[in-house]
Amino acid sequence: MLFYKLYKDADGRKVGFVQGNEACVEAALLAGMRFFAGYPITPSSEIAAVSAEKLPMLGGRFIQMEDEISSMGAIIGGSMTGKKTMTATSGPGFSLKQENLGYAIINEVPCVIVNVQRGGPSTGLPTQIAQADVMQARWGTHGDHPIIAISPASVSQVVTSTIRAFNLAEKYRTPVILLMDETLGHMREKIVLPREDEIELIDRKQTEDTPEEFKPFATKHGDVPLFAPYGKGYRYNITGLIHDEAGFPTTKTDEVVSLLDRLHSKINDNLDDIVEVCEFQTEDADTLLVSFGSATRSCISAMEKGRAEGKKIGVLQLLTVWPFAEKQIVKLTEKIKNVFVVEMNMGQIIGEVSRCSHRDAVVTGINKYNGIYITPQEILEKVKESR
Amino acid sequence: MKNLYEVRLSGSGGQGLITAGMIMGEAASVFDGKFAVQTQSYGPEARGGACKAELIISEKEVAYPKPVDADILLALSQQAYDQYKDDVKEDGVIIVDSSLVKYEKGKGVYPIPITQLAIDKVGLKVTANVVALGVISSLTGVVSYEALERALLSRIPPGTEEINKKALALGKTLEFKDNI
Amino acid sequence: MKSAIHDYLRPKKKFPHVWCPGCGHGIILASIVRAIEAAGKNRDEVVVVSGIGCSSRAPVYVDFSSIHSTHGRALTFATGVKVANPKLTVIVISGDGDGMAIGGNHFIHACRRNIDLTMIVFNNNIYGMTGGQASPTMPQGDYASTAPFGTLERPFDVCKLANASGANFVARGVVTSPIPLEKHIKKGIEKKGFSVIDVAETCPTIYNFFNKTGNPLKMMKDLKAKAIPVQKANTMTEEELKGKIVTGVFADRYYPDFTTSYDKIIMDSAKRSMKDEESI
Structure with missing residues (x-):
């Protein structure tokens, strides 16, 4: 229903x-x-x-x-x-x-x-x-x-x-x-x-190899292997074990390393495509609220209220939480040194923000974890307190 | 007319408050072309526990989605009235079901025997939420009557159209006064 | 002489396999392959799914699409394959630890759901790969690394469990009699709905280590001697049946299977979806 x-x-x-x-x-x-x-x-x-x-x-x-x-x-x-x-x-x-x-x-x-x-x-x-x-x-x-x-x-x-x-x-x-x-x-x-x-829809790329040539984890087309659906003549194995390009278990050290490296590089070499953030009034900001998910909305309201009082607050929403928006944090903290990380937990993503922030930036957590949505007032008060 | 309304519909589980919130939000956003966000909270009970639906209806996009102090409070139970009556803006209104709730009279407090009217005039107690929507529309204008009626008809079980329309119309045509 | 199993071995697979000399897993795997062939299945449309354990390595060696999944979860992956593409023939290979302990919940629910999968339980009553822990089918009192004083717990009877949980086809074979075993598996593959074939076998390395059951040949002979066809078992007393393994078919039903029933929902839903949204 x-x-x-x-x-x-x-x-x-x-x-x-x-x-x-x-x-x-x-x-x-x-x-x-x-x-x-x-x-x-x-x-x-x-x-x-x-x-x-x-x-x-x-x-x-x-x-x-x-x-x-x-x-x-x-x-x-x-x-x-x-x-x-x-x-x-x-x-x-x-x-x-x-x-x-x-x-x-x-x-x-x-x-x-x-x-x-x-x-x-x-x-x-x-x-x-x-x-x-x-x-x-x-x-x-x-x-x-x-x-x-x-x-x-x-x-x-x-x-x-x-x-x-x-x-x-x-x-x-x-x-x-x-x-x-x-x-x-x-x-x-x-x-x-x-x-x-x-809408632009993406479908996994399908192999054009013959079943005889096909290897399910072949790297010849790049870091993302081409796919063959089960039931179409490509009879191959997948396993949770570390495997070779053919999908069979291996403990050969070079094959182990090459699989693990490739699993990471296919993501890490494409951060510009994968990582998406939203910036709100960061151009002239001297205070940055970094947040993600629902807490972002309270940050935006806090920003609006703060700006009405003359406080130059900007907001960064980590729309992609992982992989972490390292480059964006580095760039923003080059000019904004007063950084608050707003999250409805006891402080998790703040570790990543601190790691990537400029060494002169002061990174402070604003946290709420009592089951109630964090309010713009609570954020503004914390921002004012730590000035 | 204000640019932004914070609305709190409160009472007990089973009184149809979340349905009322959904209808009001859909009316405002889909049919009246405003921005609306509706949130809710309720206990683990399916029936009888404290329950509220909250809305922000605005001319602008809404960031923080929860009302703080309400422009409009609907209280359909004593517990809800006691809990939320103080979180109302100075120029806000409280619509209280006087057939169920003991209230303090005051400016902006509108006592209406909503549930009793639903029983007596509509003939179906569970339409109290719809009667209340009619009252809210005619008292505050936060949503248009036409939009409410359309959203209402799309959210109710087939075969109940006439009685629901009757309930909404009753809410619209009631005469009410504050400070009594 | 080249038999079906040779034709179905993975050409580029790096043998040798992981199984010990005297292990019955190869016999069961060969029976499965012959049964698939006898059932006339196109090998391109067969998916073999396993969990973790000695027996669960079986799919890796044969030339079908195969999923060597996580411990106990073969049925869950197999259910996904079957529901997403009901045309595929899906075979599940599991051990007694994998299928009846960590995967026990999935097992009873696959029976209840009556989803069209064929599950073969390589039942040697012990965890071999991890070094000889007591499994849920180990006879009470037998020894294991985690049961140094003998197991306190009573074993599951895989077939009774499957039967009571609603599987359409339930049978038990013995590794020492591959021909009836192959027939049971073939029947299971042909049967719409959930089929379970429990296969009694031996673990001459680990089971023998803890229980001094003798060399592989002796264990096989003892196993064969314990096997009693269900027709004969029906005439025996409970006392006489102690320590025996009852073989044969225990359930052969025709309840509707999950994906066939779901196809009807799709047919009905297609009509509902024709309605267009009204304009604002």
């Missing part, structure tokens, strides 16, 4: 007043999602419910799995048949998905994992906001690995970010994490969905 309705505007775009979770599914369908596997968990459950309702209308398929682990396994299996796949969860479930997330990374399986963050650790605050899974998104699965995580701040940004998540997953053959939060997931705003002719 759907709790929203889409209308058509004069330009033929679909319009609606919808939740972040609902917008995520609408955008995923536009991006080409045709398989979703999930497990009920607050505050992400609407994503599964809307997927269950809408996927079959497009010939896609939905399955409610027996747990979080199996949902992650299923979207990997589904993606190997060439389908664009997604799952959605929140903190506890995200913890459970981590092992298979690593499997998707090492086997370069495109898929999207939505984490609608809630308070933690453990069961934490199931119905309340937090942004405390940022580091888990980066380092939750074991071993050295790269990751892409995108964190939208509004329901409209959920639409663009979800489409982007699928595109990046396909382009770089990697899982992409969409880091939302409870408030954004349940918040309703108007969205205008792009028409199909207005």
Whole structure:
């Protein structure tokens, strides 16, 4: 059962007043999602419910799995048949998905994992906001690995970010994490969905090799191997073990290093394409609020209020949380030395901001972790206090 | 008319407050062409716990999405009234269900027996939220009646169109006074 | 003489395999390959999925699309493959530890869901790869590195579990009788819905190390002697059946399978999706 309705505007775009979770599914369908596997968990459950309702209308398929682990396994299996796949969860479930997330990374399986963050650790605050899974998104699965995580701040940004998540997953053959939060997931705003002719969709590049020539992890075309869907005559193996170009387990030191290096370089050599930030009034700012996700909105309001009082505040939204926007922080802190990192956790992304900031910059955390959305007033007070 | 309204619809789970918030937000953003953001909070209970839907309706894009002090407070339960009556702007209005809530009279406080009217005049208690929407529209003009009616009709179960229209119209045509 | 198994071995795969001399895994793998061939499946449309453990290395050696997945999770990856592309024939290879302990929940739910997969359990009652820990099918009282005083826990009967959980086809074979085993697997592949073939076998390296069960040949002979066809078992008392392994078909049903049922939802949903959005 759907709790929203889409209308058509004069330009033929679909319009609606919808939740972040609902917008995520609408955008995923536009991006080409045709398989979703999930497990009920607050505050992400609407994503599964809307997927269950809408996927079959497009010939896609939905399955409610027996747990979080199996949902992650299923979207990997589904993606190997060439389908664009997604799952959605929140903190506890995200913890459970981590092992298979690593499997998707090492086997370069495109898929999207939505984490609608809630308070933690453990069961934490199931119905309340937090942004405390940022580091888990980066380092939750074991071993050295790269990751892409995108964190939208509004329901409209959920639409663009979800489409982007699928595109990046396909382009770089990697899982992409969409880091939302409870408030954004349940918040309703108007969205205008792009028409199909207005979106650039990326599909994983398919091999043109014959099955005999084909190697699933060949590097001859660059760092991102070309794909062959299961069932089309390319009979190959994938394994969570370190593998060679043919997909078979190896412990040869040069093959081990070359796989791990390539998994990283395919992301790290393309930061300009992957990392996206939004700057608000940073041109003349002497104070910078760095934030991501929902907290960004409070920063923008704090900036507006502060500027009305004559304070030159600017805001940097890390739309791509991972890989980290190192270059952008370096550049901004060359001229802005008063830096505040606003996050609804006890201080996670601040470590990255400090690491990348100019040595003369003073980086201060503004944190809230009581389950309540941080307010512009709270941010402004902290900014004034530390002057 | 203000450029920005902070709206708090409060009461208990099961009174349809979140539905009312959705209808109001859709009316304002999709049909009236304003910016609207709606958030909510509720306890783990499906029915009976404290519940509120909050909206900001603005001529400009909304950044921080939560109301602080409300321009419009709707209170459909004693608990909600007691909790939120002080978080209302000086020129704000409180619409209180006088059939359910003991309230202090004052300027900007509009007592209306919403639930009782829903029972007596519409014939269906659960339309109290829709009656309240009609009241909000005619008292404040934050959303147009036409937009509300359209959003309402798209959010309700088929077959309930007439009774819901009746409830909305009742809210619109009621006469109300503050400070009584 | 070249048999089916040679034709299906991965041409460029770096043999030798990881299995010990005297291990039954090769016999079961060969039975699976013959069964796939006998069922007339196009090898391009077969996906073999496994978890982690000695048995789960099997898919790596044969020339099908294969997923050597994570420990216990073969069924989850296989479910994703099957639901995303129901045309594929999906075979799941799992051990008793992989499939019944860490993957036990997925197992009962795959049965309940009755998804069209064929699962073969390489059941040697012990964790071999990790060095001999007690598995959920180890007979009570037997020894393992983690059961130095004998296991306290009673074993799962894979077939009873599958039967009670709703799988469409449930059978048990023994590694010492590959011909009936191959027939069970073939039947399982041909059957719409979830099929489970439990295969009783031996682990002459690790099981013998902890339980002094004798050399590989003795273990095979002992295993063969323990196997009792279900028809005969039905005539025996509980006392007589102690320590025996009952073989044969335990369930052969025709409940609708998941993906076929889902196709009907797609057909119905297509009609609903024809409605156009109204204009603002």
